[in-house]
Amino acid sequence: MAKPIKETPFLSGTDAKNFVRENKExxxxxxxxxxxxxxxxxxxxxxxxxxI
Amino acid sequence: xxxxxxxxxxxxxxTNILPFDCGNTDLNGFLFDDAKNYANELLATTFIIxxxxxxxxxxxxxxxxxxxxxxGNKDTFxxxxxxxxxxxxxxxxxYPAMKIGRLAVSKNFKGKGYGRDILNFTKAxxxxxxxxxxxxxxxxxYRESLDFYLxxxxxxxxxxxxxxxxxxxxxxxxxxxxx
Numbered sequence: 001m002a003k004p005i006k007e008t009p010f011l012s013g014t015d016a017k018n019f020v021r022e023n024k025e026x027x028x029x030x031x032x033x034x035x036x037x038x039x040x041x042x043x044x045x046x047x048x049x050x051x052i
Numbered sequence: 053x054x055x056x057x058x059x060x061x062x063x064x065x066x067t068n069i070l071p072f073d074c075g076n077t078d079l080n081g082f083l084f085d086d087a088k089n090y091a092n093e094l095l096a097t098t099f100i101i102x103x104x105x106x107x108x109x110x111x112x113x114x115x116x117x118x119x120x121x122x123x124g125n126k127d128t129f130x131x132x133x134x135x136x137x138x139x140x141x142x143x144x145x146x147y148p149a150m151k152i153g154r155l156a157v158s159k160n161f162k163g164k165g166y167g168r169d170i171l172n173f174t175k176a177x178x179x180x181x182x183x184x185x186x187x188x189x190x191x192x193x194y195r196e197s198l199d200f201y202l203x204x205x206x207x208x209x210x211x212x213x214x215x216x217x218x219x220x221x222x223x224x225x226x227x228x229x230x231x
Binding site: 001002003005006008009010011012013014015016017018019020022023026027028029034036037038039040041043044045046047048049050052 | 227228
């Protein structure tokens with residue numbers, strides 16, 4: 001049996017502070033990044049054997 | 053990336069899992085020994101990219117949540133009291149998320165960008181016409197893949213798993229809110 005998928009812990013102390021600080025202002029993805037994401041999404045959607 | 057002749061399927065109890073070797077015995081083992089159990093128990097849904105004779109990659113999703121303690125200059129007593137009150141102007145301390153439990157690409161297809169495509173697909177899937185709120189993608193990442201996730205915009209969630217075989221990381225889907 002492989003390692004079980006680890007649970008996400010409740011963040012406290014420094015971890016919580018870092019998380020809040022890192023997510024206070026989110027940098028928007030660039031136009032190029034969004035285009036890449038769209039292209040990958042469409043490519044995989046096209047070969048999907050189930051409804052997406 | 054070219055996916056010609058590839059198929060993306062959703063694993064179920066009847067799925068014939070085609071040969072696969074990503075170079076990590078634990079990740080190989082998950083696909084062959086555990087993925088169907090996770091599906092049967094409704095714990096994780098696994099998707100497989102395959103050719104006619106072999107598995108190219110697999111990945112799976114499960115629901116998750118990121119929760120954190122309130123941050124502020126309040127003393128312990130006030131923190132305890134404030135936890136009983138509705139969230140203040142600063143907002144939430146708990147966020148809906150989805151987790152990539154496992155993601156692995158066959159040795160035969162490594163370095164061609166398929167892993168990045170799977171991450172991109174996942175990002176789009178959870179911001180494009182999504183059925184439920186989902187603010188973050190989390191991942192239980194194997195040590196050898198940490199750079200891959202960092203390059204794709206993920207950050208470490210905690211410093212407490214620095215010495216573990218896997219580390220929890222996250223991606224803020226807010227960066228794609230105007231996707």
